Amino acid sequence: TKSLLRPLKRSAPRLSFVALRGAHVPLTMGCRNSKSDASEPNPVNAPADDGVTDIEAVFENLKDEPGPAKLQAFHLETRLGDGAYSVVWLGTHIESGFKFAIKEMPEDKVDSMEALRAEVDILRNLKHPHIIRCYDFFKSQRNYYMVTELVMGGELFDRIVKKSKYTEREARDLVYILISTLAYLHDADIVHRDLKPENLLLKSGDDDTSIKIADFGFAKNLRGGTDNEMCGTPGYVAPEIIRRKSYKHTVDVWSAGVIVYILLGGYPPFWDTNQKKLFRKIKHGAYEFHDSYWSHVSDGAKDLIRKMLTVDPDKRITARQCLNHPWLAIDNAELLSDRNLQSAMRELRKFNAKRKLRAAIRAAIASNRLVEIANTFGG
16 A cells, blocks of 8 residues: 655665465555465464473574574465565464564665664564564575564454444444554654554454554654654545644544544545545545434544544644543443444445555556566566
């Protein structure tokens, strides 16, 4: 999926994560939604009967080993997919049986090790149950390898649209997980800068709350300051980024507000086929709660969205403040369980189908362009 608001040279390949969706189902991997088919692997992280039985111990034992020795500790058993700059493997730690997603990046595809290591450093320092873990990063021969947590549940929105019943309480519980994870990131001075449905994955196929935030390719440690780099995904990007103003963590709150709106209404608050018109709507905060879709949604939910989609970043609510909002309070759970979001579900199914189609079209276009380039230069 094209995420850049305008051409922006990146100095390192994106470290996207793999989301397996079951046997013979396409999976997100590699460089921005390139696709591949894969059979469902063996159960994740099922340890062997002997040897190392703790994931942290695996990498503690390997930490002083050279890159080639680290690579030999894993069996790269299934090629999960190919990106423009990488290959993603299903890798099994031979001694313990633990399974991981292992990303292989050729050295000649990495323009800047400084940018790549900065991204890896952010990921390796994040240890949260709702953020995909990065366990190790090393070089062997002419390739770099990144070992990450393997997730099996696919994208969150794909799971939601398969439900037969969807209530405001379910949406609220998902929102709480998302916002509390953002609060953790922002407390660590990390801004994600590319929150969108594609980056909300599920750990397993049978737990709807095992959400994982993925793809930290645009993430940055603000180190107490601000940033003004223009990046993100149209439709989810905050107005101050479009205006080329300096910004802080609340750009993520805006993006999360768009996601919350979609979760409850079934369609995006800002939409236009013309990007200039879309950005104009975002800059002016031009959205509304249409009665035909929002009449059954609580006033508390709409109030939180308004606070998250406040155009002025100085007046926008923070992730930590969101957690204190009445709608996210536990004592209204029973009431929200009675609010059925069937109209939102119908719209969400339409939105999700269009989103997947657009992603497939972009992937096909990108693939064709790569073939054309290769043919042009005799590749």
